[in-house]
Amino acid sequence: MSDALLEARNLSVRFPVRARGWGKKAYLTAVDDVSFTVKKGQTLAIVGESGSGKTTAALAIARLVAGETTGEVLLDGRDIVPLTGEQLKDMRRRVQVIFQDPYSSLNPRARVEDIVREPLDNLTDKPEAEKRQIVDQLFEAVGLRPEQKRLFPHQFSGGQRQRIGIARALSTRPEVIICDEAVSALDVAVQAQILNLLRRLQKDFGLTYLFISHDLGVVQHMCDSVAVMYMGKVVEHADRMDLFNNPLHPYTTALLSAVPSVDPTLRENARRILIPGDPPDPFNLPKGCRFVSRCPVAQAGCHDAAPPLEDKGGPHRVACHLVGAEAQSPLGVDAAARA
Ligand SMILES: Nc1ncnc2c1ncn2[C@@H]1O[C@H](COP(=O)(O)OP(=O)(O)O)[C@@H](O)[C@H]1O
Ligand code: SF4
Ligand SMILES: [Mg+2]
Numbered sequence: 001m002s003d004a005l006l007e008a009r010n011l012s013v014r015f016p017v018r019a020r021g022w023g024k025k026a027y028l029t030a031v032d033d034v035s036f037t038v039k040k041g042q043t044l045a046i047v048g049e050s051g052s053g054k055t056t057a058a059l060a061i062a063r064l065v066a067g068e069t070t071g072e073v074l075l076d077g078r079d080i081v082p083l084t085g086e087q088l089k090d091m092r093r094r095v096q097v098i099f100q101d102p103y104s105s106l107n108p109r110a111r112v113e114d115i116v117r118e119p120l121d122n123l124t125d126k127p128e129a130e131k132r133q134i135v136d137q138l139f140e141a142v143g144l145r146p147e148q149k150r151l152f153p154h155q156f157s158g159g160q161r162q163r164i165g166i167a168r169a170l171s172t173r174p175e176v177i178i179c180d181e182a183v184s185a186l187d188v189a190v191q192a193q194i195l196n197l198l199r200r201l202q203k204d205f206g207l208t209y210l211f212i213s214h215d216l217g218v219v220q221h222m223c224d225s226v227a228v229m230y231m232g233k234v235v236e237h238a239d240r241m242d243l244f245n246n247p248l249h250p251y252t253t254a255l256l257s258a259v260p261s262v263d264p265t266l267r268e269n270a271r272r273i274l275i276p277g278d279p280p281d282p283f284n285l286p287k288g289c290r291f292v293s294r295c296p297v298a299q300a301g302c303h304d305a306a307p308p309l310e311d312k313g314g315p316h317r318v319a320c321h322l323v324g325a326e327a328q329s330p331l332g333v334d335a336a337a338r339a
Contacts, residue, residue, distance in 0.1 A: 030232055044224070049255075054214075063092070118171075158185060215259075216256055231280065231290040250297060287305075290306070
């Protein structure tokens with residue numbers, strides 16, 4: 001029995017798209033056979049460039065995705081993919097999402113107290129007085145003043161709006177919070193405040209986070225483990241220290257080299273590894289490794305067969321033909337001792 005609170009098993013999501021050519025039904029597979037686990041009270045970061053399938057995976061886990069989902073999403077050991085009716089409602093109380101853009105995800109015509117209590121109205125039948133009390137507590141918990149309850153979203157700054165989004169996500173006392181680029185739209189100083197708030201709330205409420213970002217720099221102080229996604233696939237999945245100290249997949253190494261280091265010696269030694277070229281067309285993926293068109297160490301065999309995600313010990317899983325059992329980066333030790 002694992003101690004995972006949240007687990008994706010062979011999760012795939014595909015979108016039916018308008019056919020090209022002769023009217024054949026076409027699909028875009030945005031998430032392709034993805035598996036990961038998040039332990040109770042911990043944070044798993046999912047990182048990858050735009051278009052790698054992070055949001056689609058998040059929405060599938062929250063049962064909010066428009067595409068066709070296969071595989072399993074286990075919450076406390078129970079698959080939530082087939083749930084309907086009251087059971088689905090119960091799951092929605094337990095798993096909440098904070099989106100990137102507080103500007104567009106808050107109804108501009110609603111008072112923020114009503115925005116925060118909306119999930120309580122939709123998903124619970126708590127008495128009015130209790131709902132009011134919960135909203136008051138949440139305003140305090142996220143650092144907003146009581147008199148701000150009657151204001152409208154446009155009367156708040158970006159960081160404050162994200163605090164409102166966080167209060168709303170917390171209103172049903174969820175166990176799992178999915179943060180999808182939750183701080184990406186904010187400037188660096190405000191980002192740090194919101195990350196601190198999220199960390200404090202995690203401790204106070206015993207929350208389990210799925211923390212999604214295109215930026216490894218943002219997740220490095222925020223997570224216990226990391227899953228790196230590329231073109232719908234998890235290419236590397238490891239504990240935070242393993243991933244940052246010994247990145248094995250060439251894509252992870254390239255992402256890491258773009259993270260500015262706070263340590264001046266490391267910064268001096270930094271060798272920025274640029275990722276050349278464009279990602280492949282999602283409708284016409286290569287049959288071998290999906291990273292082959294951009295990989296600086298690709299070999300002939302990489303074109304022929306897709307590398308499976310394999311455990312190299314730790315547990316540190318990676319999908320690359322050139323990573324052997326000794327778990328060394330194919331880019332060499334220098335490149336792995338990163339920027
Ligand atoms: N509703 C949709 N219909 C069709 N394609 C979609 C839809 N949502 C996302 N996609 C496609 O799925 C892929 C992954 O997108 P997304 O999950 O948003 O990635 P990320 O969040 O990592 O930027 C992209 O190619 C995107 O165009
Ligand atoms: S399998 Fe080959 S192309 Fe893919 S990341 Fe590894 S070395 Fe590069
Ligand atoms: Mg996204």
